[in-house]
Amino acid sequence: MNHKEAKLKFIQAWGTMGTNWGINRAMAQIHALLLTAIVPLSTEDIMDELNISRGNANMNIRTLLDWGIISKEHKPGDRKEYFSTKKDIWQLIRVIARERKKREIDPVVKLLDELEDFTGNNSKEEKELRKTLTDIKNYTSTASDLFDKVSRSDYGWFVKTIVKLIK
Amino acid sequence: MNHKEAKLKFIQAWGTMGTNWGINRAMAQIHALLLTAIVPLSTEDIMDELNISRGNANMNIRTLLDWGIISKEHKPGDRKEYFSTKKDIWQLIRVIARERKKREIDPVVKLLDELEDFTGNNSKEEKELRKTLTDIKNYTSTASDLFDKVSRSDYGWFVKTIVKLIK
DNA sequence: TAAAAGTTTCAGAAAATATTGAAAGTACGA
DNA sequence: TCGTACTTTCAATATTTTCTGAAACTTTTA
Incomplete structure (x- = not known):
């Protein structure tokens, strides 16, 4: 080839x-x-x-x-x-992080905010639903923060933290 | 509601x-x-x-x-x-990591391996192409490792490393 | 082992997405 | 301000993906 x-x-x-x-x-x-x-x-x-x-x-x-x-x-x-296009792949990754967050994460955050305060009598079923939604919300907001972090960080940050992370 | x-x-x-x-x-x-x-x-x-x-x-x-x-x-x-289904969201995230890696990352790794050793005379154009492909490959394999790590790690790891990471 | 109860498969229909190409729009130079 | 050289838009078309429903298959029970 x-x-x-x-x-x-x-x-x-x-x-x-x-x-x-x-x-x-x-x-x-x-x-x-x-x-x-x-x-x-x-x-x-x-x-x-x-x-x-x-x-x-x-x-x-x-x-x-x-x-x-x-x-x-x-x-x-x-x-x-x-x-x-710039041949800087890290720059590309930052843009992808920004756009995917916009498309994949932000709508979930919005949804969960809307669902957060349904009214009710605190039956077992309701407590479980609340717990599930809260759990999802916690992970989602962490993911949201992570994507923000990536989209705002420079290459040095990437090397220092991500590369170490997976060792 | x-x-x-x-x-x-x-x-x-x-x-x-x-x-x-x-x-x-x-x-x-x-x-x-x-x-x-x-x-x-x-x-x-x-x-x-x-x-x-x-x-x-x-x-x-x-x-x-x-x-x-x-x-x-x-x-x-x-x-x-x-x-x-188990109501364990971290478990869900691990599965998603595994499946998305399979679909989104593995094919890129495979492609880049195939492209790696094209033959040529080392003209400027070729050197640039090589560099671009190598760059992509490096980031991709880091991403690959990260997804593997997520899909294999327990909740403790998540809290200890990811949550700290974004602070 | 035959009928009943349930599960799987898959060809065609429907829905969602991406692409075309031609007409409308814009900007520039003479 | 007109003609030319482009760029943008968008309704029609093509492609891809998802969904349906009925037939085929499998398992259980009597």
């Missing part, structure tokens, strides 16, 4: 992985393409490389921009927008 | 959350139903409570059993299978 094949395989596979990560195929592929590109690419470049439509390319580029994962630049004398 | 309403709302919402967690609605709802039930429930009970078909109920119950999240029991003089 030469490096072009490796790159192609990486882009294809990253698209499939994206699916398991709750990120759509096109978005993950665009990101992989930019991650392995040596120069910024235009929307057309991306469309051609990945064989996707303009609408699809545009929409997913916008989302990646919104998330702050890729950035836009202009070449002098050219109206097109060109896109590139 | 009384406790029946709270419970119903929890089950409904847990189904929706499941979606964001990569778990299908029915499976998440069945789990929520058992988590808040005070007695074991049969397939029919589950079908009735959640308004889902027998096929759907059966299939998702099997998956929950496979994952070790719920368990099966029999009542004397009754042929039906009854299902229940």
Whole structure:
């Protein structure tokens, strides 16, 4: 396998992985393409490389921009927008932590807050329900804090704490 | 809101959350139903409570059993299978860690292993690609170790390390 | 061992998600 | 202000995922 094949395989596979990560195929592929590109690419470049439509390319580029994962630049004398991404994976992880927290954790916290104070007579059944909900809430808020921590910490923190943690 | 309403709302919402967690609605709802039930429930009970078909109920119950999240029991003089779940949330988190690692992390590790040794002439472009892939691999294997650690650790470990970590 | 009671499977239907492509919108330069 | 070069939007379409329900299978009991 030469490096072009490796790159192609990486882009294809990253698209499939994206699916398991709750990120759509096109978005993950665009990101992989930019991650392995040596120069910024235009929307057309991306469309051609990945064989996707303009609408699809545009929409997913916008989302990646919104998330702050890729950035836009202009070449002098050219109206097109060109896109590139920092090759800093820790930065990427921080963004993922932020977005997944938003999607996966925040709604649980919101739900549990709403459920917290149901009224009742403190029967055994009610006590059990209260306990279950409280337990879930405790773990969830810990997870929430952990994701916040990751999304706000620098690489030094990662090495110092996470890497040690798993030893 | 009384406790029946709270419970119903929890089950409904847990189904929706499941979606964001990569778990299908029915499976998440069945789990929520058992988590808040005070007695074991049969397939029919589950079908009735959640308004889902027998096929759907059966299939998702099997998956929950496979994952070790719920368990099966029999009542004397009754042929039906009854299902229940431990109300231990930490245990649930460990299973989730195991399953998500399997789905989200292991395939990345496998991919990166395959890509690792592409051949080439060590041009600048190739060196960059190698570096990017190596970086991803390092973070991924740390994540892999972390998920393993979670799925194998007891509640004491959680309190001692994770809770401190985020302070 | 036959009927009854329960469980599993799976092809087709329905629902949810992602993608296309063409029309509408915007910004720039002459 | 017009034409050109792009970007954005969105209704229609395609794809993927989930759900249904009935038939096939298994286990138990009489």
